[in-house]
Amino acid sequence: MGDIDLSEPTGTFQALIRNHGRSRWNWRHKRKAKEVVGLAPSPNGAASHEPFTAPERFRDGFRTGWNGPIRDWPRYGRVDELPEECQELRANYYAVVALCDFLIGQLLDYFDTQDLWRDTALVVTTDHGFLLGEHDFWAKNRMNMYEEIVHIPLFVHDPRRPGSAGTRRSALTQTIDLAPTFLDLDASFRARSPER
Template sequence: MLECFDPHEQFHAPEHFRDAFPTDYEGGALDWPYYARVTENPTELDEIRANYVALVAMCDEYPGRLLDYFEAHDMWKETALAVSTDHGFLLSEHRWWGKCRMPYDEEISHLPQMIHDPCTPQAAGSRCGAVTQTPDIMPTPLGLHGAQLPHQVRAHDLAPLLAGNADWTCQDFTPLWSATPNSFAIALRADDDRFNDLSDLISCMKENP
Protein backbone atom coordinates (compact mmCIF):
# COMPACT_ATOMS: atom_id res chain seq x y z
CA MET A 1 0.00 0.00 0.00
CA LEU A 2 1.27 3.46 -0.95
CA GLU A 3 0.18 6.45 1.11
CA CYS A 4 1.00 9.67 -0.70
CA PHE A 5 0.59 12.74 1.48
CA ASP A 6 0.53 15.12 -1.47
CA PRO A 7 -1.26 17.04 -2.82
CA HIS A 8 -1.43 18.70 0.58
CA GLU A 9 -0.36 21.90 2.24
CA GLN A 10 2.08 23.33 1.75
CA PHE A 11 1.59 23.51 -2.01
CA HIS A 12 5.20 23.16 -3.05
CA ALA A 13 6.44 21.24 -6.06
CA PRO A 14 9.82 21.07 -7.86
CA GLU A 15 10.50 24.01 -10.15
CA HIS A 16 9.97 22.14 -13.41
CA PHE A 17 6.38 21.47 -12.37
CA ARG A 18 5.78 24.96 -11.02
CA ASP A 19 7.26 26.69 -14.07
CA ALA A 20 4.53 25.15 -16.22
CA PHE A 21 1.91 27.34 -14.51
CA PRO A 22 3.12 30.96 -14.55
CA THR A 23 1.20 33.79 -12.88
CA ASP A 24 1.61 37.56 -12.55
CA TYR A 25 2.07 37.38 -8.78
CA GLU A 26 5.29 38.96 -7.44
CA GLY A 27 4.90 38.78 -3.63
CA GLY A 28 5.88 36.27 -0.96
CA ALA A 29 4.98 32.59 -0.87
CA LEU A 30 1.28 31.77 -1.17
CA ASP A 31 1.19 28.02 -0.74
CA TRP A 32 -0.88 27.44 2.41
CA PRO A 33 -4.26 29.20 2.48
CA TYR A 34 -6.12 29.61 5.75
CA TYR A 35 -9.25 27.49 6.08
CA ALA A 36 -11.49 30.52 5.88
CA ARG A 37 -13.49 32.73 3.54
CA VAL A 38 -11.66 33.95 0.46
CA THR A 39 -10.23 37.46 0.87
CA GLU A 40 -7.43 37.31 -1.70
CA ASN A 41 -7.40 39.36 -4.90
CA PRO A 42 -7.52 37.64 -8.32
CA THR A 43 -3.74 37.63 -8.75
CA GLU A 44 -3.25 36.01 -5.35
CA LEU A 45 -5.97 33.48 -6.17
CA ASP A 46 -4.15 32.57 -9.36
CA GLU A 47 -0.89 32.07 -7.45
CA ILE A 48 -2.37 29.76 -4.82
CA ARG A 49 -4.15 27.72 -7.45
CA ALA A 50 -1.05 27.52 -9.62
CA ASN A 51 0.98 26.20 -6.69
CA TYR A 52 -1.70 23.59 -6.07
CA VAL A 53 -1.96 22.57 -9.72
CA ALA A 54 1.81 22.19 -9.92
CA LEU A 55 1.66 19.84 -6.96
CA VAL A 56 -1.15 17.86 -8.59
CA ALA A 57 0.93 17.62 -11.77
CA MET A 58 3.76 16.15 -9.72
CA CYS A 59 1.37 13.68 -8.09
CA ASP A 60 0.11 12.71 -11.53
CA GLU A 61 3.58 12.01 -12.92
CA TYR A 62 4.97 9.93 -10.08
CA PRO A 63 2.12 7.37 -9.85
CA GLY A 64 2.29 7.32 -13.62
CA ARG A 65 5.71 5.76 -13.27
CA LEU A 66 4.10 2.96 -11.26
CA LEU A 67 1.60 2.39 -14.04
CA ASP A 68 4.46 2.33 -16.53
CA TYR A 69 6.06 -0.40 -14.41
CA PHE A 70 2.80 -2.35 -14.52
CA GLU A 71 2.87 -2.12 -18.32
CA ALA A 72 6.53 -3.00 -18.66
CA HIS A 73 6.20 -6.11 -16.51
CA ASP A 74 2.74 -7.23 -17.69
CA MET A 75 1.32 -6.96 -14.18
CA TRP A 76 -2.27 -6.03 -15.06
CA LYS A 77 -3.27 -9.68 -15.52
CA GLU A 78 -2.58 -10.65 -11.90
CA THR A 79 -2.34 -7.44 -9.87
CA ALA A 80 -5.21 -5.39 -8.47
CA LEU A 81 -4.86 -1.64 -8.11
CA ALA A 82 -7.05 0.81 -6.18
CA VAL A 83 -6.63 4.58 -6.09
CA SER A 84 -8.63 6.86 -3.82
CA THR A 85 -8.31 9.75 -1.38
CA ASP A 86 -9.76 10.90 1.93
CA HIS A 87 -11.26 14.29 1.01
CA GLY A 88 -11.22 17.10 -1.50
CA PHE A 89 -10.12 20.69 -1.06
CA LEU A 90 -11.86 23.96 -1.87
CA LEU A 91 -9.67 26.28 -3.93
CA SER A 92 -11.97 29.30 -3.52
CA GLU A 93 -15.06 27.47 -4.78
CA HIS A 94 -18.09 28.69 -2.84
CA ARG A 95 -15.78 31.48 -1.59
CA TRP A 96 -13.96 29.11 0.78
CA TRP A 97 -10.46 27.69 1.19
CA GLY A 98 -9.77 24.19 2.45
CA LYS A 99 -12.10 21.88 4.31
CA CYS A 100 -13.61 21.23 7.76
CA ARG A 101 -15.16 24.66 8.35
CA MET A 102 -17.80 24.64 5.64
CA PRO A 103 -20.63 22.35 4.45
CA TYR A 104 -19.46 19.24 2.60
CA ASP A 105 -19.89 20.38 -0.98
CA GLU A 106 -19.17 18.12 -3.93
CA GLU A 107 -15.61 19.38 -4.23
CA ILE A 108 -14.87 18.03 -0.75
CA SER A 109 -17.00 14.92 -0.41
CA HIS A 110 -17.26 13.46 -3.94
CA LEU A 111 -14.09 11.38 -3.97
CA PRO A 112 -12.33 9.55 -6.79
CA GLN A 113 -12.41 5.77 -6.51
CA MET A 114 -10.56 3.91 -9.27
CA ILE A 115 -10.11 0.15 -9.13
CA HIS A 116 -8.53 -2.36 -11.45
CA ASP A 117 -9.50 -5.96 -10.70
CA PRO A 118 -7.80 -8.53 -12.94
CA CYS A 119 -10.77 -10.85 -12.36
CA THR A 120 -13.11 -8.44 -14.18
CA PRO A 121 -11.21 -7.19 -17.23
CA GLN A 122 -14.51 -6.35 -18.92
CA ALA A 123 -14.88 -3.43 -16.49
CA ALA A 124 -11.79 -1.66 -17.82
CA GLY A 125 -12.54 1.97 -18.67
CA SER A 126 -16.11 1.84 -17.36
CA ARG A 127 -17.73 4.19 -14.85
CA CYS A 128 -20.31 3.48 -12.17
CA GLY A 129 -22.73 5.76 -10.32
CA ALA A 130 -23.10 3.60 -7.21
CA VAL A 131 -22.47 4.96 -3.73
CA THR A 132 -19.13 3.96 -2.24
CA GLN A 133 -17.30 5.07 0.88
CA THR A 134 -13.68 5.12 1.97
CA PRO A 135 -14.21 2.16 4.38
CA ASP A 136 -15.07 0.00 1.35
CA ILE A 137 -11.40 -0.01 0.42
CA MET A 138 -10.62 -2.46 3.23
CA PRO A 139 -13.08 -5.28 2.42
CA THR A 140 -12.38 -5.12 -1.32
CA PRO A 141 -8.83 -6.54 -1.30
CA LEU A 142 -9.86 -9.02 1.39
CA GLY A 143 -12.55 -10.25 -0.99
CA LEU A 144 -10.03 -10.55 -3.81
CA HIS A 145 -8.04 -12.92 -1.61
CA GLY A 146 -11.10 -14.86 -0.47
CA ALA A 147 -10.68 -13.73 3.14
CA GLN A 148 -13.69 -13.59 5.43
CA LEU A 149 -14.64 -10.16 6.73
CA PRO A 150 -14.76 -9.58 10.50
CA HIS A 151 -18.35 -9.56 11.68
CA GLN A 152 -18.09 -5.92 12.79
CA VAL A 153 -17.44 -4.72 9.25
CA ARG A 154 -20.37 -2.98 7.57
CA ALA A 155 -18.45 -1.70 4.56
CA HIS A 156 -18.81 -3.33 1.15
CA ASP A 157 -16.56 -5.42 -1.02
CA LEU A 158 -16.71 -3.42 -4.24
CA ALA A 159 -16.08 -6.41 -6.52
CA PRO A 160 -19.80 -6.68 -7.41
CA LEU A 161 -19.67 -3.13 -8.79
CA LEU A 162 -16.84 -4.13 -11.09
CA ALA A 163 -18.73 -7.23 -12.19
CA GLY A 164 -21.88 -5.18 -12.82
CA ASN A 165 -24.13 -6.98 -10.33
CA ALA A 166 -24.11 -4.81 -7.18
CA ASP A 167 -27.25 -5.05 -5.07
CA TRP A 168 -27.17 -1.63 -3.39
CA THR A 169 -27.98 1.94 -4.44
CA CYS A 170 -27.92 5.34 -2.76
CA GLN A 171 -31.36 4.53 -1.30
CA ASP A 172 -29.68 1.87 0.84
CA PHE A 173 -27.84 4.52 2.85
CA THR A 174 -28.96 7.02 5.46
CA PRO A 175 -26.85 9.85 6.90
CA LEU A 176 -25.70 9.58 10.49
CA TRP A 177 -25.09 12.79 12.39
CA SER A 178 -21.58 14.07 11.84
CA ALA A 179 -19.07 14.85 14.55
CA THR A 180 -18.21 17.97 12.57
CA PRO A 181 -20.19 20.06 10.05
CA ASN A 182 -18.05 18.98 7.13
CA SER A 183 -17.04 16.17 4.83
CA PHE A 184 -16.35 13.67 7.58
CA ALA A 185 -20.01 12.76 8.05
CA ILE A 186 -20.92 9.09 8.30
CA ALA A 187 -23.51 7.18 6.31
CA LEU A 188 -24.98 3.79 7.19
CA ARG A 189 -27.01 1.24 5.36
CA ALA A 190 -30.69 1.99 5.83
CA ASP A 191 -31.28 -1.56 7.15
CA ASP A 192 -28.57 -1.20 9.84
CA ASP A 193 -30.51 -0.61 13.06
CA ARG A 194 -27.59 -0.72 15.50
CA PHE A 195 -27.15 3.06 15.76
CA ASN A 196 -29.70 5.77 16.37
CA ASP A 197 -27.16 8.58 16.49
CA LEU A 198 -23.46 9.31 16.71
CA SER A 199 -23.24 8.54 20.43
CA ASP A 200 -24.51 4.99 19.76
CA LEU A 201 -21.83 4.55 17.13
CA ILE A 202 -19.09 5.78 19.46
CA SER A 203 -20.29 3.43 22.20
CA CYS A 204 -20.16 0.49 19.79
CA MET A 205 -16.65 1.43 18.70
CA LYS A 206 -15.48 1.55 22.31
CA GLU A 207 -17.00 -1.88 22.98
CA ASN A 208 -15.46 -3.34 19.81
CA PRO A 209 -12.04 -1.72 19.47
Protein backbone atom coordinates in the same frame (compact mmCIF):
# COMPACT_ATOMS: atom_id res chain seq x y z
CA MET B 1 12.04 19.42 -3.50
CA GLY B 2 14.13 18.38 -6.50
CA ASP B 3 12.99 16.39 -9.49
CA ILE B 4 11.99 12.86 -8.70
CA ASP B 5 13.98 10.04 -10.28
CA LEU B 6 12.08 6.80 -10.43
CA SER B 7 14.72 4.88 -12.40
CA GLU B 8 15.48 2.94 -9.20
CA PRO B 9 12.34 1.61 -7.51
CA THR B 10 11.49 3.20 -4.17
CA GLY B 11 8.49 3.31 -1.85
CA THR B 12 5.53 1.51 -3.39
CA PHE B 13 7.60 0.34 -6.32
CA GLN B 14 10.02 -1.45 -4.00
CA ALA B 15 7.12 -2.94 -2.05
CA LEU B 16 5.62 -4.20 -5.31
CA ILE B 17 8.90 -5.84 -6.29
CA ARG B 18 9.32 -7.52 -2.90
CA ASN B 19 5.74 -8.75 -2.73
CA HIS B 20 4.88 -9.46 -6.35
CA GLY B 21 4.12 -13.13 -6.89
CA ARG B 22 2.99 -13.84 -3.35
CA SER B 23 -0.52 -15.17 -3.06
CA ARG B 24 -1.03 -12.88 -0.08
CA TRP B 25 1.19 -10.18 1.36
CA ASN B 26 2.11 -11.15 4.90
CA TRP B 27 0.40 -8.39 6.86
CA ARG B 28 1.42 -9.97 10.17
CA HIS B 29 4.95 -8.75 9.71
CA LYS B 30 5.23 -5.23 11.02
CA ARG B 31 5.50 -2.89 8.06
CA LYS B 32 5.14 0.80 7.89
CA ALA B 33 1.90 1.55 6.11
CA LYS B 34 3.54 4.23 3.99
CA GLU B 35 5.93 1.63 2.56
CA VAL B 36 2.97 -0.27 1.19
CA VAL B 37 0.62 2.56 0.26
CA GLY B 38 2.95 5.54 -0.22
CA LEU B 39 3.30 6.62 -3.81
CA ALA B 40 6.60 8.41 -4.05
CA PRO B 41 9.23 10.25 -2.06
CA SER B 42 8.21 13.78 -1.19
CA PRO B 43 8.00 15.87 1.97
CA ASN B 44 4.22 15.62 2.09
CA GLY B 45 3.71 12.28 0.37
CA ALA B 46 2.77 12.44 -3.28
CA ALA B 47 -0.53 14.07 -2.58
CA SER B 48 -2.18 17.35 -3.33
CA HIS B 49 -1.79 18.41 0.29
CA GLU B 50 -0.28 21.47 1.82
CA PRO B 51 2.24 22.80 1.39
CA PHE B 52 1.60 23.05 -2.33
CA THR B 53 5.19 22.64 -3.46
CA ALA B 54 6.32 20.82 -6.58
CA PRO B 55 9.55 20.65 -8.58
CA GLU B 56 10.05 23.62 -10.89
CA ARG B 57 9.32 21.64 -14.05
CA PHE B 58 5.75 21.08 -12.83
CA ARG B 59 5.31 24.74 -11.96
CA ASP B 60 6.36 26.00 -15.40
CA GLY B 61 2.88 25.73 -16.92
CA PHE B 62 1.25 27.61 -14.06
CA ARG B 63 3.35 30.77 -13.60
CA THR B 64 1.33 33.76 -12.43
CA GLY B 65 3.95 36.47 -12.16
CA TRP B 66 3.41 36.70 -8.40
CA ASN B 67 6.36 38.46 -6.71
CA GLY B 68 5.13 38.38 -3.12
CA PRO B 69 5.78 35.86 -0.38
CA ILE B 70 5.30 32.15 -1.05
CA ARG B 71 1.64 31.19 -1.25
CA ASP B 72 1.54 27.43 -0.77
CA TRP B 73 -0.74 26.88 2.22
CA PRO B 74 -4.19 28.47 2.22
CA ARG B 75 -5.83 29.42 5.45
CA TYR B 76 -8.76 27.10 6.19
CA GLY B 77 -11.83 29.31 6.08
CA ARG B 78 -13.28 32.15 4.04
CA VAL B 79 -11.32 33.59 1.15
CA ASP B 80 -9.96 36.99 2.12
CA GLU B 81 -6.74 37.09 0.08
CA LEU B 82 -6.15 39.44 -2.83
CA PRO B 83 -7.12 37.99 -6.24
CA GLU B 84 -3.43 37.74 -7.19
CA GLU B 85 -2.68 35.73 -4.04
CA CYS B 86 -5.59 33.41 -4.79
CA GLN B 87 -4.29 32.91 -8.31
CA GLU B 88 -0.83 32.02 -6.96
CA LEU B 89 -2.25 29.56 -4.41
CA ARG B 90 -4.27 27.84 -7.13
CA ALA B 91 -1.25 27.75 -9.44
CA ASN B 92 0.82 26.05 -6.76
CA TYR B 93 -1.97 23.54 -6.16
CA TYR B 94 -2.21 22.82 -9.91
CA ALA B 95 1.55 22.21 -10.02
CA VAL B 96 1.22 19.61 -7.26
CA VAL B 97 -1.67 17.98 -9.13
CA ALA B 98 0.55 17.87 -12.24
CA LEU B 99 3.22 16.16 -10.12
CA CYS B 100 0.67 13.62 -8.87
CA ASP B 101 -0.45 13.02 -12.45
CA PHE B 102 3.15 12.38 -13.46
CA LEU B 103 3.73 9.99 -10.55
CA ILE B 104 0.55 8.04 -11.23
CA GLY B 105 1.68 7.83 -14.86
CA GLN B 106 5.00 6.43 -13.65
CA LEU B 107 3.15 3.88 -11.54
CA LEU B 108 0.97 2.85 -14.49
CA ASP B 109 4.06 2.56 -16.70
CA TYR B 110 5.66 0.41 -14.01
CA PHE B 111 2.60 -1.85 -14.01
CA ASP B 112 3.05 -2.14 -17.80
CA THR B 113 6.77 -2.92 -17.79
CA GLN B 114 6.53 -5.41 -14.92
CA ASP B 115 3.32 -7.04 -16.24
CA LEU B 116 1.57 -6.37 -12.94
CA TRP B 117 -1.88 -5.89 -14.48
CA ARG B 118 -2.49 -9.65 -14.69
CA ASP B 119 -2.18 -10.33 -10.95
CA THR B 120 -1.98 -7.06 -9.00
CA ALA B 121 -4.92 -4.93 -7.90
CA LEU B 122 -4.60 -1.16 -8.09
CA VAL B 123 -6.83 1.34 -6.31
CA VAL B 124 -6.50 5.09 -6.76
CA THR B 125 -8.66 7.32 -4.60
CA THR B 126 -8.48 10.09 -2.02
CA ASP B 127 -10.13 10.93 1.26
CA HIS B 128 -11.69 14.28 0.32
CA GLY B 129 -11.73 17.11 -2.17
CA PHE B 130 -10.41 20.61 -1.61
CA LEU B 131 -11.97 24.02 -2.18
CA LEU B 132 -9.77 26.49 -4.01
CA GLY B 133 -12.00 29.49 -3.50
CA GLU B 134 -15.24 27.90 -4.68
CA HIS B 135 -18.16 28.97 -2.48
CA ASP B 136 -15.79 31.63 -1.09
CA PHE B 137 -13.86 29.04 0.96
CA TRP B 138 -10.42 27.46 1.08
CA ALA B 139 -9.75 23.86 2.04
CA LYS B 140 -12.09 21.22 3.38
CA ASN B 141 -13.34 21.40 6.94
CA ARG B 142 -15.04 24.67 7.86
CA MET B 143 -17.95 24.65 5.48
CA ASN B 144 -20.83 22.61 4.18
CA MET B 145 -20.09 19.39 2.35
CA TYR B 146 -20.04 20.85 -1.13
CA GLU B 147 -19.72 18.65 -4.21
CA GLU B 148 -16.06 19.66 -4.59
CA ILE B 149 -15.36 18.19 -1.13
CA VAL B 150 -17.33 14.95 -1.24
CA HIS B 151 -17.25 13.85 -4.89
CA ILE B 152 -13.92 12.03 -4.97
CA PRO B 153 -12.30 9.78 -7.58
CA LEU B 154 -12.18 6.02 -7.23
CA PHE B 155 -10.37 3.94 -9.83
CA VAL B 156 -10.08 0.20 -9.24
CA HIS B 157 -8.22 -2.38 -11.30
CA ASP B 158 -9.16 -5.90 -10.26
CA PRO B 159 -7.11 -8.48 -12.19
CA ARG B 160 -9.79 -11.10 -11.47
CA ARG B 161 -12.26 -9.14 -13.58
CA PRO B 162 -10.52 -8.24 -16.87
CA GLY B 163 -13.89 -7.78 -18.60
CA SER B 164 -14.65 -4.83 -16.33
CA ALA B 165 -11.74 -2.74 -17.60
CA GLY B 166 -12.84 0.73 -18.63
CA THR B 167 -16.36 0.45 -17.25
CA ARG B 168 -17.99 3.15 -15.16
CA ARG B 169 -20.38 2.65 -12.28
CA SER B 170 -23.03 5.04 -11.05
CA ALA B 171 -23.37 3.33 -7.66
CA LEU B 172 -22.72 5.36 -4.54
CA THR B 173 -19.51 4.47 -2.75
CA GLN B 174 -18.14 5.76 0.53
CA THR B 175 -14.65 5.65 1.94
CA ILE B 176 -15.96 3.30 4.62
CA ASP B 177 -16.38 0.78 1.78
CA LEU B 178 -12.66 0.77 0.99
CA ALA B 179 -11.45 -1.55 3.78
CA PRO B 180 -13.95 -4.32 2.93
CA THR B 181 -13.08 -3.86 -0.74
CA PHE B 182 -9.36 -4.29 -0.03
CA LEU B 183 -10.08 -7.39 2.04
CA ASP B 184 -12.27 -8.77 -0.75
CA LEU B 185 -9.39 -8.31 -3.19
CA ASP B 186 -7.38 -10.70 -1.03
CA ALA B 187 -9.26 -13.98 -1.50
CA SER B 188 -6.89 -15.91 0.76
CA PHE B 189 -7.69 -13.55 3.65
CA ARG B 190 -11.39 -13.89 3.00
CA ALA B 191 -11.16 -17.70 2.89
CA ARG B 192 -9.47 -17.80 6.31
CA SER B 193 -11.64 -15.17 7.98
CA PRO B 194 -13.38 -16.59 11.10
CA GLU B 195 -16.55 -14.65 10.20
CA ARG B 196 -17.09 -16.62 7.00
